Amino acid sequence: MLRRLFLAPVHLYRYTFSAVLGRTCRHLPTCSEYMIEAVERHGIWPGGWMGFARICRCRPGGSAGLDFVCEELPKAARWYTPWRYGLWRGTHVPARLREPGS
Template sequence: MRGFWLTFWTVIDWPFKVVSYILITIYRYTLSAFTGRTCRHLPTCSEFTRDAIWRFGFWPGGWMGAARLFRCRPGGTDGYDPVPEELPLTGRWYLPWRYGRWR
């Protein structure tokens, strides 16, 4: 039964992943070029979000990206901050804020 749900969610998640990937890429080559490249992290916040969504899916990857944008505020973190290799053990679809590192 687990295989069925995994396949079901993969099929449902695919269009969201593709659309978000396209929208983030459009942002990176249009609006981001006009506002200046001032991200304090490496990879940039848009690259991080794009890669997290592509690796983990729209829901957990989107929350990881939101947490990363929150950390990119004045007084927040900076430096090298890659996409994690695996999802946090505490992350659940009904507790989505646990996917991201907020500090």
């Protein structure tokens, strides 16, 4: 119930502003899809911070391209250091999609 309430503004954005403005996200999946998946996978607190960090990266001069929600929470992240949940630069690429040697 709380997750639905937390994600209501994201859904509202997706079906109103985003539909009118067109798809302008620099990433795949889009920032709204990323936020929804992060909250559903990791919960409101860590997922919300991950989504916020992603929105901060989606700007001119920021990152672009494939960027997936991480499969596990970062080891250094704690509830009292929420900024460590988000990736503030670059993109998440699952190990199975990385090129060997990178």
